[in-house]
Amino acid sequence: SQQGEEDPQALSIQEGENATMNCSYKTSINNLQWYRQNSGRGLVHLILIRSNEREKHSGRLxxxxDTSKKSSSLLITASRAADTASYFCATPRGKLIFGQGTTLQVKP
Amino acid sequence: EPEVTQTPSHQVTQMGQEVILRCVPISNHLYFYWYRQILGQKVEFLVSFYNNEISEKSEIFDDQFSVERPDGSNFTLKIRSTKLEDSAMYFCASSEDSPNGYTFGSGTRLTVV
Structure with a gap:
């Protein structure tokens, strides 16, 4: 079964604007994780939110x-050109199951 | 900050050849994983490894693939007879305590020609 499907698939904003990405999943989870991938590079762990948490902050993230809706959102505030990357949510079931990702372009 | 190290960063191989992708997980981590990402597609799970044995593998991980932890530090993925469709980025990851805190390596780009 598919887990961690993000939307939108692509997002283009100006530097300084906020970017919001959404993720939906299908089965119960004990946590959900967001990762960033710069083009052609590895995956960088951004943040983990546990199922008993509703909101979590880390810097500009x-x-x-919402476990009742089986959804999560990632907000990047005051975006920078360096935030240009693909963003994935992933749910662990022993292994991580990734969605297709949201490709974010931040224009200077 | 501790890192997962993967070598080589890029490997080109002829179809039918064997390749070995190498990974050095974080030293106190217990769970090891291989994932792959075909260009433009999502990251796919291949195999997880714990306590010196495979704990889970996907449908992709067929008899052509094998993993080994030959010593206390390395974790390898072998593809016995590469096919064109094996061309992808291969990521190694490790975690201290599944399902939390995964750390990924920067990947090996495998190109099969």
Whole structure:
């Protein structure tokens, strides 16, 4: 079964604007994780939110989790050109199951 | 900050050849994983390894693939007879305590020609 499907698939914004990406999943989870991947590079762990948490902050990142809707959102505030990357949510079931990702372009 | 190290960063091989992708996980981590990402597609799970044995593998991980932890530090993925469709980025990951805190390596780009 598919887990961790993100939307939108692509997002283009101006530097300084906020970027919001959403993720939906299908089965129960004990946590949900967001990763960033710069083009052709490895995956960088951004933030983990546990199933008993509703919101978590890390620097300019804000993640919310709604277990009743099986959805999560990642908000990047005051975006920078360096935030240009693909963003994935992943749910662990022993292994991580990734969605297709949201490709974010931040224009200077 | 501790890192997962993968070598080589890029490997080109002829179809039918064997390749070995190498990974050095973080030293106190207990769980090891291989994932792959075909260009433009999502990251796919291949195999997980714990306590010196495979704990889970996907449908992709057929008899052509094998993993080994030959010593206390390395974790390898072998593809016995590469096919064109094996061309992808291969990521190694490790975690201290599944399902939390995965750390990924920067990947090996495998190109089969």
């Amino acid at each position: 804000r993640v919310t989790l």
